[in-house]
Amino acid sequence: MLTQEEKKQFSEILETLGETLDITESQYKAAVSSYGAVGEWLAKPESSLAPYKPIIRPQGSFMLGTMIKPVCEDDDLDIDLVCELTGKNSQWAQYHLKQAVGNRLKANETYKNMLDKEGRRCWTLMYSDSANYHMDILPSLVCSGYDTVLEKAFSASALAENYESLAIRITDNKQSNYYIDTVAENWMKSNPFGYGRWFFNAADVSTLRKSIMLSEAVNPVPKYSKDKLPLQRVVQILKRHRDMMFNGDEHKPISIIITTLASRAYGKETSIIDALTNVVANMRTHIESRYDPNLGRMVKWIPNPVNPEENFADKWVEHPQREKNFYKWLDQVESDIQAIVQKRGLQYIAEAMKKPFGEQAVTKTFSTLGEKNLNLRESGALKMATGTGILSTAGTVTAAAHNFHGND
Numbered sequence: 483m484l485t486q487e488e489k490k491q492f493s494e495i496l497e498t499l500g501e502t503l504d505i506t507e508s509q510y511k512a513a514v515s516s517y518g519a520v521g522e523w524l525a526k527p528e529s530s531l532a533p534y535k536p537i538i539r540p541q542g543s544f545m546l547g548t549m550i551k552p553v554c555e556d557d558d559l560d561i562d563l564v565c566e567l568t569g570k571n572s573q574w575a576q577y578h579l580k581q582a583v584g585n586r587l588k589a590n591e592t593y594k595n596m597l598d599k600e601g602r603r604c605w606t607l608m609y610s611d612s613a614n615y616h617m618d619i620l621p622s623l624v625c626s627g628y629d630t631v632l633e634k635a636f637s638a639s640a641l642a643e644n645y646e647s648l649a650i651r652i653t654d655n656k657q658s659n660y661y662i663d664t665v666a667e668n669w670m671k672s673n674p675f676g677y678g679r680w681f682f683n684a685a686d687v688s689t690l691r692k693s694i695m696l697s698e699a700v701n702p703v704p705k706y707s708k709d710k711l712p713l714q715r716v717v718q719i720l721k722r723h724r725d726m727m728f729n730g731d732e733h734k735p736i737s738i739i740i741t742t743l744a745s746r747a748y749g750k751e752t753s754i755i756d757a758l759t760n761v762v763a764n765m766r767t768h769i770e771s772r773y774d775p776n777l778g779r780m781v782k783w784i785p786n787p788v789n790p791e792e793n794f795a796d797k798w799v800e801h802p803q804r805e806k807n808f809y810k811w812l813d814q815v816e817s818d819i820q821a822i823v824q825k826r827g828l829q830y831i832a833e834a835m836k837k838p839f840g841e842q843a844v845t846k847t848f849s850t851l852g853e854k855n856l857n858l859r860e861s862g863a864l865k866m867a868t869g870t871g872i873l874s875t876a877g878t879v880t881a882a883a884h885n886f887h888g889n890d
Contacts, residue, residue, distance in 0.1 A: 493756075495831065498851050499722075504550070513617075517538050517619075521538035523586070537566045539563065540561070541674035550721055553840060560615070566650065569626065602655055621652070622650040645676035678700065686713075717740065719839075723814075739784055744765060782795045822835055
């Protein structure tokens with residue numbers, strides 16, 4: 483069992499690791515500025531989309547505050563966006579809606595040159611090497627007054643399970659009705675903002691703080707925040723471990739499964755080390771087995787919390803290696819976290835963390851911690867727990883300030 487001082491130290495290490503993995507404020511602001519410009523172009527008065535009031539909002543890890551830098555920091559960040567149109571031409575099927583968004587992007591010479599080949603559901607803009615990100619823009623349909631629905635659903639007074647009203651209709655060129663069905667209610671449903679609401683409900687017990695974070699998350703121009711909730715940090719740390727273990731493997735565990743299982747396993751712990759050890763120990767208990775009549779056997783099922791009929795693990799049947807890799811990853815992350823928390827002394831903790839989380843990130847983490855502790859020591863705020871030698875802000879004996887003359 484860890485003492486309170488040891489928990490405090492491990493939590494400080496993990497918090498600093500999370501800060502190291504975060505995208506920078508300048509990266510964040512550049513991305514927001516870029517997609518804001520795309521939204522303005524789509525909505526200009528002369529645009530054929532103008533009557534449908536296009537709005538671009540972040541979704542996925544950018545919205546959830548769980549985005550991390552890639553293992554190789556020169557690699558692209560993948561930023562997921564929703565392009566919402568209120569209403570459509572009555573003759574439009576999914577194909578026409580998607581092409582209308584694509585054609586408007588192509589009408590801008592800059593965006594035309596940045597467009598990647600058309601995706602199944604999205605248009606992808608590849609930004610320059612210096613920007614280091616690409617944007618997946620998902621065309622979608624919303625009902626009139628959707629902005630108000632979002633605002634209400636993300637307010638402090640809203641009912642926790644009010645998710646259905648946040649669903650949107652999207653385009654998917656693998657659907658049999660892609661070219662012909664003009665009735666939007668028959669199109670594929672998605673609910674990224676319902677999921678965001680569910681995630682923040684799982685992440686925080688404070689209604690006021692949660693409502694502020696929720697409303698900020700769906701804001702078309704969200705503010706950068708360094709402060710993260712324990713669950714956000716846990717998800718970032720788990721995703722980094724996944725990236726180190728499966729770098730470049732197309733069958734690696736996907737982020738939505740990691741985020742969903744971590745959120746279900748999270749017990750509102752306020753200490754990051756408690757949250758991480760509890761989540762890692764309990765994620766597998768939230769993977770269900772259900773009978774699939776089409777296959778005549780049981781399959782693994784990880785339900786989408788805002789659409790229980792959707793199975794996030796549906797690709798495991800077609801790609802059994804993904805299921806094997808997921809359980810392999812769960813075993814490894816559990817083993818690695820247990821090994822790390824058994825270490826004492828920063829040097830030994832750092833060594834145990836380098837393989838699971840990457841030497842560069844861990845070295846930077848402990849360098850940052852060292853600078854913080856030096857500043858705290860010099861200000862008299864750094865304390866030592868009696869009899870343990872552990873330095874933190876929660877100890878009982880004030881640590882002596884260093885003088886750098888060789889005679890501490």
